[in-house]
Amino acid sequence: MEAHRDQLARRLGGIATMVLGCVPLLCGASFRTGNFVVEAPTQSIARTVAEHAETERVNIARAWLGRELPAWTTPCPIRVKVTSGEAGGLTSFGFNNGRVTDQSMVVEGRLDRILASALPHEITHTIFAAYFGGPMPRWADEGAALLSEDQRERRRHDQIAVDLLARRGEVSLVRLFRIEEYPKDLMSFYGQGYSISRFLIEIGGRPRFLRFVRDGLESGWDSATLNHYGLADVRELDRAWRSWHRVTLTASVPDRDEGELVYRDQPGDTEEQPPGR
Template identity: 45%
Template sequence: MDARLVRACLFCTLTLISSSVFGASHATENFVAQAPTEEIARRVAECAEFWRRDLAMQWLGQPLPTWSKPCPIQVKVGQIGAGGATTFTFDHGEVFGWNMEVQGTLERILDSVVPHEVNHTIFASYFRRPVPRWADEGAATLFEHESEQRRQVLLLDEVLETSRRIPLSKLLQIREYPSDMRDVLTLYAEGYALTHYLVSMKGDQGRQVFLKFLKDAHQQGWERAFQAHYGYGSIKELETEWKGWVVAGWPSLSTDPATLAAGEAPQQSQPRQEQQLAAMDAVPDLVVRSQSPQPKELVPLPMFDRTLRVPNARDDGRLTVNDASLRRTVEAPAPYASQQDVNSGRSRWSGQSEVSPSLLSPNLSPTADGIPSNSDAGHYQFPASRR
């Protein structure tokens, strides 16, 4: 066959394949979604716009300015592992060049992948520099569906008392993803648990305190920032308290440890727990949410559900980042452990009977009935197909 004809046939074939995967697009003010159908493109773009507005209100207290160029979103829908990847560039205090890819079932894209990825853009817009891995991924996971959060809880339970657990002194220093995928997944689980712990500790101001804490840590170091914002005298003291809290089953930080010691479990949120666990079993192919620009194909992983982010330094000084709150009302935490307990490795949660990890009960959470939003932001109603 003539070489020109072969090239022409190949071009037509690739065009048809591309059209079948991204056959339609829908644009909002800050996003342009390309998806197999116009309806899916519209849903994803509107969902991303909602989360951009609402997450900015929750973290920053005000909406973000409109981006100079909308962020493209490539949408791949199917019975595949849910995952996403977002890229952007930092250059002399500016952030731009947004690009996002999401995949999975439509339901999981809307209620987990999109909010996770959009949260990365909120943090990038606010800090205008790379954010520590544990904090960036942990904060993004706060807005995933409860079944996705449950996966992190179960993984952390598996590694907490093993050599696979990453000590906090090491976790805080991680700038690049570990080469071992098991360590990557542990980083996600520990980052989520630590972020949840710190944000919950400060109640309604938890998100704002967390952002200020990260800024101060960048300038003054972790120990001084923990002391200033959370009252911990050392990372060792924090680790003792945090680990004891995880072992105790993630009790509400407004719960008096004496109450737990007496055998009264903290109140557990019950948002469709049986449905969530069933949903976990129904999704065998899982992916990691990420920031990795090298592979264009989001490859399903054997055990877990995320996609990774790795920064890529360029010769011109720019940094291209490939990617990718909890709103609870809690009272001030009980007093910290005594110095004697810290030195002995005991936490104030020691000796309490373990309870089942409580699912988060955010006021803002995607559900089959839509997203109950805060009064300062818009309201996005999920399509009828999800009801």
């Protein structure tokens, strides 16, 4: 009987070893840096994404804030799903008393598109979250985050904005600035948010854009428009944006010869950025 138990124990031990040995294969691999912990299909991908995230965090913070962010107390988790498709992402936040209390990120798509498009987009959301300490207006959060993506994706959203205004599918800025939830027509929303964000940044720079958005939330958009851009109100800003769009953006958008990209957003119930789009 004792020999039988020993034999059974050895068999169970062997099975346990096999199962434990399979766990890394089932769960993928992880890599941790100072501010991120990445789970990905392989160690190489996890390390590449984590190191790229750190680089983007530094560069994007400097571009928007003029300085690097302090190290986060808790690393931001990033889950990577490598597919054969285009890039997408999702970042979720928790806020309390003007501070980010937790954040997590998912990116998916081809690795090259994740690095060039989805990851910079989602990292930008984390920079904005740290700056505002709470939800940023949807149009500004998504529109400005698109500026961190590569030229291919920015051109696509230039074209979306051109098409949108050509078919009169846009909404007034008075209405756009009040939108709190993601609308059904996400692509149009992203295109218009990107276009007005680009316009404001081109005429006033990134720091002024952030101050404008903060003041718009606190004191109203008409007052913020006058104080930061010297325009009487949002309606005058709307007219200025449309004039710029007709003269500048329409002339600069090339024919569509690069193919369509798909960047999906999946708004959730929590305060979060949809899959990068």
